[in-house]
Amino acid sequence: MSRTIYVAFLEGFNPSWGENLPARLTEWVPGPIEPLSSLALGMDPYYAPERGQYNATLVLARLLRYLPEPQAKIVGLTNVDLFIPVLTFVFGQAQLEGPGALVSTYRLRNEFYGLPPDAGLLRDRTIKEVVHELGHTFGLVHCRDYECVMHASTYVEEIDLKGPGFCSACRGGLHAATGTNATLGAGG
C-alpha cells in the first residue's frame, strides 16, 4: 500500500490549474494524491526583509505540522521567492527520504525572465519541480540523464530540457523505496 501524498497550495496562491494538479501528478508519482485545503499557514513570519525572499527551510518545517498521517508525504506550493541561507534562491526544497517538500513558481514564470507569460509552460515546469522534489522525499538523488526529472536544474531552461518522468534507473529506486510497482510515465 503506498502512502498518500498531500498537495497544499500555500497562502495567497490559487492558480487556475491547481485543481487539476493532483490528477496530473498521479501520472508521474506513485500513490494516491489528495489536495489539502485551507491550511492556516501564514507566510509573513518567514519573510527575510534584507533579501526580499522567504526562508524555504522554515516554511517547510512549518508545513510538516499539517501532515495528516505520519507515514504520508506533503508538498507545498507557493508563488513567493524562496531561498535557503547560503544560496541566492531555490526553485524548491525537499527532505531527502523525509515527508516534506516545497516548490515555488516564482522563478518558473516566464515573466521573471522578461518573457511573455505562458500558463501551459508554467504548469509543466511546476509539475516537473513537484515530481523532482517528491523524488527526493523517496530518497532519490540527482540523476545524470538530462531527460530524467531527477536531473539537477539550476536554471529554468534546464527544467524545460527534462521531462516529468523518471528514467528507468530512478524508477527502480522509487520502486525499491515504495515497494510498489506502479506503472508510471517514463522519463526521456
Place this chain on the structure above:
Amino acid sequence: MTKKRKILIVDDELSVRNSLREWFLEDGFDVATAEDGESALREMHGAGPFDVFVIDLKMPGMDGITLQKRVQEADKDAAIIILTAFASVDTAVEALKLGAFDYITKPVDPDDLSNAVRNALRQRELSEENIRLRDKVREMVLPSPIIGESSKMRGVMGLIDAVAETDATVVIRGESGTGKELIARAIHARSPRRFFPIVAVNCGSIPETLLQSELFGHEKGAFTGAQYRRKGKIELANGGTLFLDEIGDITPQMQIDLLRVLESKRFTRLGGTQEVTSDFRLVCATNQDLEKLVEEGSFREDLYYRVNVFTIDVPPLRERAEDIPLLARFFVEKYARSMSKPVKAISPAAESVLAEYEWPGNVRELENAIERALVIGCGELLEPGDLPLRVERRAEERAGRPSRSSLASLEERHIQRVLEECGGNITRAASALGIDRGTLYNKLKRYGIERPA
C-alpha cells in the same frame, strides 16, 4: 555502482552547513561538515580522503587560507572551493594563487556552485568520469523509433547511420509533419555527443525579438522585466546537438548572428559583454527550398554553405504509402497504452480509408487522427467513422484531381475546411492539421485564405 564522491564543508555558521549538506546530499554526495579548521583536519584523518572541500574564508580560529594550506599539505590534489563574502574577494583571489580551485561569493548562485563543484571534480577524476558516463549511456532509454520499411525510409536510415558518427552539419528537408525532429534525434542518439543534450528550437514559431534571447540567452536587465540571467539554447547545447527547425524562417539579422556563432563557437548573451563558448553540433530542418531562398536573397549564401554540408530528404507520407499500416498500428498501440485502453485492431474498411487519404499533414496528421479515433471510438475495432477524415470529401477531391500537381489546391481546400470547422481558431486548426501555427500562418498567407470572422 560507482562509489559516492565525498565532500567536506567547513563553515562556522550552522545554517550554512545545514543547507549545503542538504544540497550536496540531494546531489548524491557523501557529505561531512566541520565548524572550524581544527575539526576539519580531524574529519580529514577520520573520514577522509575527500574529493572536494568547500571552505569558508572567514572563520574564528584558523582562517580559510590557513586551512587550505594545511589541507594541501596532506593531499596535494585536493580540490578546494573557497566561500567568501563580496567584501573579501581580494583574499579569495589570493587563495586561488595558492592553489584553490575556485572561489564563490555568498549568497551563492546555485548554478555557480554546481559549476564550480562539477569542474573541480572533472579536474580531479577526469578518467573516472568518462567511465561513469559510458555506464550511464548503456542504461539510457532508446529514442522513439523511426517507423518505415519502405525503400525510401530505408534510404533515410542509411543516411542517418552514415552521418551520425561524423560531426558534420546536417540539413533535414521535408514537408511539415514528416518527422524531421525524430530524424534529428536519431542522428544525435547515434553520435558521440549522445551523452549530452539535444536542444531543439523551432525558429518559425518564435518572433525574432524572442528568438534572439531564446538562442543566445540574456543578462539580467537586458530588457524591461528581465530580473534574472537566462541561458540560451546554444549554451544549453554545449557538448551536444543544437537542432534548429524551420531554419529557412530566420531573419537576416539572425542569419548574421548565427553565422558568427557557427564560425567562432563564441557569443555573448543579450545585454552582456562576457563571452560564452559552446561546443555543439548543428542539425537543422526546413520545409522550404533553401536554394530558392538564396536565389531570392532572403537566405545568406555564406550561411547556406555552412549549414548545407549533408542533406537528408524525408519523403512525404503519400510517397511511402506502404508504411501507413505499420505507422497506424504503432500509434494505436501507443495511444491505447497512454489512455489505458485495450489495443484495438483496425478494421479493413478503416485501413483502406487510411491508405487512400493523401495525408497533407503527413505522419503527424496520421498520429493525430489515430489519437482522436481512440478517444471517440468505443468498439473493439477502429472503424472509418472513428477517423476524423471524411470519405465523401476524399471522393470529391479525387474527382477534381487530375494529377499530383493539384496537391496545392487540395491542401488549400483542406485547410479552408478545417479552419471553418474550427471557427477560425488558428491554434485548433493547426493542431487538427498536425502542423504548427507558424506553418499554418505561412500557408494561409501563401493561399490568400482569410480567417472566417
